[in-house]
Amino acid sequence: MTPPPGLAFSGRVTAGGSVLLGPVEMQAAAGRWTCLLGPSGTGKSTLLHCFAGLAEALTLDGRAEAQDDRPLQGRVALMAQSDGLLPWLTVQENVTLGARLRRRRPDRTRAQALLARVGLADLARRKPHALSGGQRQRAALARTLYEDRPVALLDEPFSALDVATRAQMQDLAASELRGRTVLHVTHDPAEAARLGERILVLTAAGIEEIGTDGAPPIPRAPDAGATLATTGRLTRRLLEAA
Amino acid sequence: MTALRLGLPLLLGLALWQGAILALAMPAFILPGPLRVAEALLANRALLAEHAAITVTEVLVGLALGALLGWLSATLLALSPVAARSLRPLLVFSQAIPVFALAPIFTLWFGYGLGSKIAMALLIIYFPVTSAFYDALTATPPAWVAQARIMGAGPARILWCVRMPAALPGLMSGLRLAAVYAPIGAIIGEWVGASRGLGYLMLLANGRAKIDLMFAAVLVVAVLTILLHRAVDALAHWVERRQTDT
Numbered sequence: 001m002t003p004p005p006g007l008a009f010s011g012r013v014t015a016g017g018s019v020l021l022g023p024v025e026m027q028a029a030a031g032r033w034t035c036l037l038g039p040s041g042t043g044k045s046t047l048l049h050c051f052a053g054l055a056e057a058l059t060l061d062g063r064a065e066a067q068d069d070r071p072l073q074g075r076v077a078l079m080a081q082s083d084g085l086l087p088w089l090t091v092q093e094n095v096t097l098g099a100r101l102r103r104r105r106p107d108r109t110r111a112q113a114l115l116a117r118v119g120l121a122d123l124a125r126r127k128p129h130a131l132s133g134g135q136r137q138r139a140a141l142a143r144t145l146y147e148d149r150p151v152a153l154l155d156e157p158f159s160a161l162d163v164a165t166r167a168q169m170q171d172l173a174a175s176e177l178r179g180r181t182v183l184h185v186t187h188d189p190a191e192a193a194r195l196g197e198r199i200l201v202l203t204a205a206g207i208e209e210i211g212t213d214g215a216p217p218i219p220r221a222p223d224a225g226a227t228l229a230t231t232g233r234l235t236r237r238l239l240e241a242a
Numbered sequence: 243m244t245a246l247r248l249g250l251p252l253l254l255g256l257a258l259w260q261g262a263i264l265a266l267a268m269p270a271f272i273l274p275g276p277l278r279v280a281e282a283l284l285a286n287r288a289l290l291a292e293h294a295a296i297t298v299t300e301v302l303v304g305l306a307l308g309a310l311l312g313w314l315s316a317t318l319l320a321l322s323p324v325a326a327r328s329l330r331p332l333l334v335f336s337q338a339i340p341v342f343a344l345a346p347i348f349t350l351w352f353g354y355g356l357g358s359k360i361a362m363a364l365l366i367i368y369f370p371v372t373s374a375f376y377d378a379l380t381a382t383p384p385a386w387v388a389q390a391r392i393m394g395a396g397p398a399r400i401l402w403c404v405r406m407p408a409a410l411p412g413l414m415s416g417l418r419l420a421a422v423y424a425p426i427g428a429i430i431g432e433w434v435g436a437s438r439g440l441g442y443l444m445l446l447a448n449g450r451a452k453i454d455l456m457f458a459a460v461l462v463v464a465v466l467t468i469l470l471h472r473a474v475d476a477l478a479h480w481v482e483r484r485q486t487d488t
Contacts, residue, residue, distance in 0.1 A: 052388070052392050053391070053392070054388045054391070054392070074394055076392060077392070078388075078389065078392050080385055080388070080389065082385050084383075084385045084386055084389045086386065086404065086407070086408070087485055087486050088407050088408075088410075088484065088485040088486070097390075097393065097403075098393035098394065100403060101390050101393045101394060101395035101399055101400070101403055101404075102393065102394045102395065103399070127486055129486050147393065
C-alpha cells in the first residue's frame with residue numbers, strides 16, 4: 001500500500017443550477033481519522049463523492065484532490081450510505097467483489113476473516129436479502145475493509161447498528177483503518193467524539209473545526225470524560241447550526 | 243385444486259362453444275363442435291404431429307436466435323451511448339413495419355423452407371427482447387455502478403459483472419413476451435409460403451373444407467404456445483430465484 005495522502009477540497013459544487021456544497025475549503029490530514037458532521041443537506045455526502053471521483057453528474061467548480069498531487073483514482077474505498085450489496089452474490093462474494101472486478105483472484109481466507117470480525121462468519125454463504133439492515137451494513141463494512149485502500153471514505157457507516165454493535169464496529173474500523181486517511185461523515189456526535197482525530201462541522205456558513213486537543217488516541221472509551229465533553233460540545237454546536 | 247383451476251375455465255369454454263353451435267344452429271362446415279374437432283385431432287394425430295414438429299423447430303430456433311441477437315444488440319447499445327442514440331430509432335422503426343408485409347419478401351430471400359419462418363419468428367421477437375433487456379441494462383442502480391468504478395472496474399467489466407446480472411430479470415420478461423410472439427411469426431411465415439408446418443396445414447384444411455382439421459391445428463398451435471410460455475416462465479422464475487435466494 002502506498003503511503004496515505006491527505007485530502008484537500010476547495011470550491012463549490014452545483015447540479016442543475018442549485019448549489020450542493022460550498023464555496024468551502026477543507027482538508028483531511030494524511031493518515032488521520034477526520035469526522036465530518038453537520039445538518040442534513042449541507043453537502044457532506046457530495047464532498048465524499050467528489051473525492052471518490054463520482055462528481056461527473058455534478059459541476060465541481062474547484063478542486064478535490066490528494067495533497068501528494070497524484071490522482072486519487074485506485075487509492076480510495078467508499079462505503080456509501082446505501083450498502084450497495086449485489087443481491088445475486090453471496091455475502092462473501094460481495095466482500096470480494098472488488099477483486100473480481102479487477103480480475104484478481106478473490107482472497108477467500110481474508111474475506112472470511114473479515115466477515116468473522118464483523119460477526120457474519122455464519123452468514124457468508126447467504127444472499128444479502130436474508131440479512132437484517134444492520135447485518136447488511138456490517139457486510140458493506142467488511143467489503144470496504146477488504147479493499148485495503150490508503151484512503152477510506154465512510155458515509156454514515158454505522159447508522160443501522162444497535163448501540164453495542166455500533167461500538168464494536170467503531171473499534172474494529174479504528175483498528176483496521178489505523179494509519180490511513182479516513183474521512184467519515186456521521187450524524188452522531190458521540191461517534192465523532194470516539195473516532196475523530198479531527199472533527200469538522202459543515203454548516204451553511206462554512207467549515208468549523210471542533211478541537212480535540214489532548215484527547216486520547218482512537219477509539220476512545222465512550223464513557224471517558226473527554227469523550228463525553230466533546231459529545232456535549234458537538235451537540236451544542238449542531239443545535240446552534242440548526 | 244390445480245386441476246379445478248385449470249379444468250373449470252376449460253369446461254366453461256367448451257360449454258360456450260357447444261352452446262353457440264346449438265343456439266345459432268351453425269353447420270359443421272362453418273363451426274364444428276368440440277367433439278368433431280376432438281375426433282379430427284385423434285384421427286389426424288400423426289399428420290398433426292408431423293407438421294407440429296416443423297413449426298416447433300421454427301419457433302424454437304427463431305426464439306433462440308432472437309434471444310441471442312436481442313441480447314447482443316442490447317449489450318452493444320448499452321456499451322455505447324452514441325450507438326444507442328443513433329440505433330434506437332431504427333429499432334423502433336423495425337417494429338413499426340407490419341411483419342405481415344415482410345413475410346412475402348422473406349420467402350423470396352430465405353426460401354420456401356425453414357429459413358423464412360425462422361426469420362419471421364426472429365423479427366417478431368427481436369424488438370421486445372432487445373428493448374426489455376436494454377431498458378434493464380440502463381436501469382442499473384447508479385450506486386452499484388459507482389461502487390464498481392471506485393473498485394477499479396472499466397466499463398466492460400462493470401457491464402459483465404454488475405449491469406448484466408442486474409438486468410437478467412429484464413431479459414427474462416422480454417423472453418416471456420417472445421415465447422408468445424414467436425409462434426405468431428412462424429405461422430405467418432407458413433401462411434405466406436410453405437409446404438410443411440401447422441400454418442400450412444391450416445390453409446390446406448381450409449381450402450379442402452376440412453374445417454374440423456383446421457380447428458384441430460389451431461388448437462395444437464394454441465396448446466404449444468401455452469406450453470412454450472410455461473417453459474420460459476419456469477426458466478424466468480428459476481433465474482429470478484437464483485438472483486435472490488438465500
